[in-house]
Amino acid sequence: LPSPIPARRWDRARRWAGVRAFASQRIARDASGRAGFFFALAATWRSPTHRLTLACAAAVGVAMSVVAVAGVDLQRAAALGIAPTRLLAIQPLIVGALLIGFRHVIRVPAELRASWGIQVAWQHKERQFMAGVRRAALFGLIVPVLAAMLPLFVYVLGPRLALAHAALGLAAAAVLLEALLLGYAKVPFACTYVPSENLKALAPIYLIAFLIGASAFAGMEGAALASPAAAVKVLMFLAAALLAVRLRARARPLTGV
Numbered sequence: 001l002p003s004p005i006p007a008r009r010w011d012r013a014r015r016w017a018g019v020r021a022f023a024s025q026r027i028a029r030d031a032s033g034r035a036g037f038f039f040a041l042a043a044t045w046r047s048p049t050h051r052l053t054l055a056c057a058a059a060v061g062v063a064m065s066v067v068a069v070a071g072v073d074l075q076r077a078a079a080l081g082i083a084p085t086r087l088l089a090i091q092p093l094i095v096g097a098l099l100i101g102f103r104h105v106i107r108v109p110a111e112l113r114a115s116w117g118i119q120v121a122w123q124h125k126e127r128q129f130m131a132g133v134r135r136a137a138l139f140g141l142i143v144p145v146l147a148a149m150l151p152l153f154v155y156v157l158g159p160r161l162a163l164a165h166a167a168l169g170l171a172a173a174a175v176l177l178e179a180l181l182l183g184y185a186k187v188p189f190a191c192t193y194v195p196s197e198n199l200k201a202l203a204p205i206y207l208i209a210f211l212i213g214a215s216a217f218a219g220m221e222g223a224a225l226a227s228p229a230a231a232v233k234v235l236m237f238l239a240a241a242l243l244a245v246r247l248r249a250r251a252r253p254l255t256g257v
Contacts, residue, residue, distance in 0.1 A: 030128050030131075030132075032125035032128035032129045032132065033128045033129070033131050033132035033135070034132060035129060035132060036128070036129040036130060036131065036132025036133040036135075036136070036188070037132035037133070037135050037136045038132075038136075039132075039133075039188075039189065040106075040132065040133040040136035040137065040140070040188060040189065041136045041140045043110040043188070043189035044102075044105065044136070044140065044141070044189075045140070046110075047110045047189075049105075049108060049110075050105045050108065050110065050189075053101055053104060053105045053108070054098065054101050054102065054105060054141070056101065057097045057098050057100060057101025057102075057104075058094065058097065058098055058101070058145075060097050061093050061094035061095075061096070061097030061098060062094060064093045064097070064211075065089070065090040065093050065094055068086045068087075068089045068090065068093060069086055069087055069089075069090060072084055072086055072087050074087075074155070074156060077156050078155055078156045081156075081157060081158060081161075082157075082226070083153065083156050083157055083165075083222065083225070084222075085215070085218045085219050085222050086218075087156065088165070088218040088219075088221050088222055089214055089215055089218035090149065090152075091146070091149060091153075091165065091166075091169045091218075091221075092169065092172065092213075092214040092217045092218055092221075093214050094145060094149070095142055095145060095146070095169055095172070095173050095176075096176060096210060096213075096214055098141060098142065098145060099137065099142070099173060099176050099177055099180060100180065100210075102137050102141060102177075102180075103180040103181065105189075106133065106184075106188035106189055107186070108189070109189060109190055110189040110190065126185065130181060130184065130188070133181075133188050134174075134177055134178070134181060137177055138170070138173060138174060138177065142169075142170065142173045143170065146166045146169055146170060147166075149166075150162055150163075150166055153165050153166070157225065161225050164224075164225060164231070165221060165225060168221050168224060168231075168234065168235075168238075169221075171235070171238045171242075172217060172238060174242060175238055175241045175242045175245065178242060178245040178246060178249070179245050182245060182248060182249050183249065220234050220237075221234070
C-alpha cells in the first residue's frame with residue numbers, strides 16, 4: 001500500500017500553490033517583482049542564519065517593549081478604552097527592530113553560487129526586483145507580527161481601534177522600509193557581505209534616534225486613535241513621507257551600499 005506521507009505532502013503543496021497564486025495575482029504581478037518576492041521569502045525563512053538574525057532582532061524589540069510597558073495597568077486601560085503611549089510603543093519598537101534586522105539580512109548571502117545568475121537576470125529590472133523584496137518584508141514578516149499583536153490591542157482598544165492601530169503600523173512600516181532600502185543596489189541575499197566600519201561608532205546614535213522615533217510615532221498613533229482629524233493628519237504625514245522617499249530614490253543613483 002502507498003505510504004500516507006506523500007499524500008500529506010501533496011495536500012501541503014496544494015495549499016501553498018493557492019498562496020503562491022494569490023501572491024502572484026495580488027501582491028507581485030510583475031515577473032521581476034515576483035522573483036524578488038519569492039526569492040526574499042525563501043532566503044529569509046529557509047536559511048538558518050537569516051532566521052537567527054531576525055529572531056535576535058525580534059528579541060531586541062520584545063525586550064525594549066517589556067521595558068516600555070513596565071508598570072502599565074492593562075485592565076485599567078481596557079476599562080477606559082484608551083491605550084497609553086508606552087503601550088502603543090510596543091508596535092513601532094518590534095516592527096522597527098524587525099525591519100532593521102531585515103535590512104541587515106539582505107546583505108548576508110544565502111547562496112553565493114547563485115549570485116552571478118541573479119545579477120544577469122535582474123539587469124534593468126533592479127527597481128522591480130527590489131519592490132518585490134519590499135513586499136516580501138511587509139507581507140511575509142510585518143503582517144504576521146501585526147496579526148500576532150492584534151489580540152492584545154483588541155483587548156485594550158476594541159476591534160475597530162485595534163485594526164486602525166495595526167493599519168497605521170503597516171503604513172509606518174512601509175515608509176521605514178523604503179527609507180532603509182534607499183539607494184540599495186546589491187542583489188539581496190546573494191552578494192558578499194561587507195561589514196560597515198562605522199557601525200560600532202554610530203550604533204548608539206542610531207539606537208537613540210530609533211527610540212525617539214518610536215516614542216514619537218506612538219504619541220502620533222495615540223492622537224490618531226482619539227481623533228479622526230488627527231488620524232487624517234497622520235495618514236497625510238505618512239503619505240507625504242513615503243512620496244518623498246520614493247522621489248528621492250528615483251532621483252538618487254543606486255550606489256550599492
